[in-house]
Amino acid sequence: xxxxxxxxxxGQVMLLGFWFSPFVKRVEWALKFKGIEYDYVEEDLTNKSxxxxxxxxxxxxxxxxxxxxxxxxxxxxxxxxxxxxxKQNPILPQDPYERAMARxxxxxxxxxxxxxxxxxxxxxxxxxxKKVKELKEGMEVVEGEAKAKLNDKTLFFGGGNGVGYVDxxxxxxxxxxxxxxxVGGFKVLDPKSQPQFHKWMxxxxxxxxxxxxxxPKEKLVEFFRMVRQDRLGLVANK
Amino acid sequence: MEEHLPDKSPMLLQYNPVHKxxxxxxxxxxxxxxxxxxxxxxxxxxKHNPLLPQDPYHRAKARFWAKFADEKCVPAMFRAFSKVGEEQVQAxxxxxxxxxxxxxxxxxxxxxxxxxxxxxxxxxGWIGCWARMNEEVAGVNMIDAEMIPLLSLWFQKFLxxxxxxxxxxxxxxxxxxxxxxxKMLMMAAxxx
Numbered sequence: 001x002x003x004x005x006x007x008x009x010x011g012q013v014m015l016l017g018f019w020f021s022p023f024v025k026r027v028e029w030a031l032k033f034k035g036i037e038y039d040y041v042e043e044d045l046t047n048k049s050x051x052x053x054x055x056x057x058x059x060x061x062x063x064x065x066x067x068x069x070x071x072x073x074x075x076x077x078x079x080x081x082x083x084x085x086x087k088q089n090p091i092l093p094q095d096p097y098e099r100a101m102a103r104x105x106x107x108x109x110x111x112x113x114x115x116x117x118x119x120x121x122x123x124x125x126x127x128x129x130k131k132v133k134e135l136k137e138g139m140e141v142v143e144g145e146a147k148a149k150l151n152d153k154t155l156f157f158g159g160g161n162g163v164g165y166v167d168x169x170x171x172x173x174x175x176x177x178x179x180x181x182x183v184g185g186f187k188v189l190d191p192k193s194q195p196q197f198h199k200w201m202x203x204x205x206x207x208x209x210x211x212x213x214x215x216p217k218e219k220l221v222e223f224f225r226m227v228r229q230d231r232l233g234l235v236a237n238k
Numbered sequence: 239m240e241e242h243l244p245d246k247s248p249m250l251l252q253y254n255p256v257h258k259x260x261x262x263x264x265x266x267x268x269x270x271x272x273x274x275x276x277x278x279x280x281x282x283x284x285k286h287n288p289l290l291p292q293d294p295y296h297r298a299k300a301r302f303w304a305k306f307a308d309e310k311c312v313p314a315m316f317r318a319f320s321k322v323g324e325e326q327v328q329a330x331x332x333x334x335x336x337x338x339x340x341x342x343x344x345x346x347x348x349x350x351x352x353x354x355x356x357x358x359x360x361x362x363g364w365i366g367c368w369a370r371m372n373e374e375v376a377g378v379n380m381i382d383a384e385m386i387p388l389l390s391l392w393f394q395k396f397l398x399x400x401x402x403x404x405x406x407x408x409x410x411x412x413x414x415x416x417x418x419x420x421k422m423l424m425m426a427a428x429x430x
Binding site for chain 2: 058067070072073074076077078080081084085096097099100101103104107108141
């Protein structure tokens with residue numbers, strides 16, 4: 001990663017993002033959770049800024065956090081950086097074993113839910129069916145963990161009434177999962193077979209610092225419909 | 239504890255029910271899976287000889303590059319090993335280019351960790367061993383010493399470290415295993 005050329009005053013935090021990106025949302029939630037002031041820069045997908053391209057030359061993607069002129073990319077890497085740099089309101093647990101379990105579950109969510117969800121959104125026919133099946137299996141695993149960890153006293157994976165790392169990593173499912181279902185033309189969310197997960201979603205949505213950040217589903221649907229059509233259009237033309 | 243795939247022991251299935259895979263570290267009766275997660279746990283419990291740097295920004299860089307290697311180098315390497323024809327050629331090309339990108343993370347140092355090895359060296363060092371051996375087995379160039387002179391040198395140095403040598407599997411056994419595995423993959427490829 002190249003060092004940012006922006007001469008920032010000590011402590012200035014900048015976040016480069018897209019409004020529709022669940023990865024960017026994760027980082028915003030981490031920043032808001034800790035009460036960190038930051039400047040948000042809305043990037044243009046079709047015209048990425050020089051700052052973005054020089055801050056994340058490897059992937060050229062958002063989110064990128066720039067702190068004291070140092071750019072950090074990859075949402076989960078950024079969240080750990082935030083947690084290590086600002087000590088108030090810890091996001092990850094203190095105990096090493098609990099931390100390891102939180103990281104393990106973050107990996108599960110990425111591999112078994114988020115990846116298949118994205119692939120199901122951008123595929124069709126047999127390929128999509130395969131991904132939807134994978135996604136459903138991933139949701140079963142998540143429901144299993146929710147059943148094991150959550151109850152009337154423990155609303156979130158972070159323990160008790162407070163959100164934690166796993167909640168922040170899973171949070172994109174609120175609004176984005178329904179969006180992907182509608183745009184992709186399939187169903188994976190099922191309150192009957194995923195009661196604990198749905199309880200968790202309902203609680204997550206109401207968290208005071210989370211609620212105002214959630215993008216309306218209609219807006220996300222309109223946007224992702226366009227992207228899906230664009231992507232599949234390209235595939236058909238090959 | 240040596241596991242025997244494909245007959246996974248009941249202990250493995252109990253300790254890693256989600257993935258049913260190795261490695262699994264069991265410490266004080268509690269199991270942990272996912273190699274990078276395990277390494278970070280080890281680093282946090284045993285505080286001597288730290289693997290990750292102290293500074294959060296440098297820690298973030300190390301994690302970023304470990305992720306890059308896992309997502310951009312490893313799958314390409316496996317494809318270069320298991321595919322044939324044009325697919326194999328493309329995969330090997332992608333691997334070489336991504337290794338070139340990974341090389342930039344060395345930033346002119348001896349090891350990713352600086353004077354001594356650290357988290358990133360351990361996370362990606364195995365790639366050198368695996369790629370060197372399997373270039374021959376699969377008949378494709380994976381480590382282009384001209385393209386990545388610094389990384390090439392680092393692979394060599396890393397594998398020669400006594401502490402790494404101690405942990406490497408017997409090379410003749412590993413070669414035989416990989417040859418068998420490659421044969422199976424080629425048969426599977428021929429059937430599709």
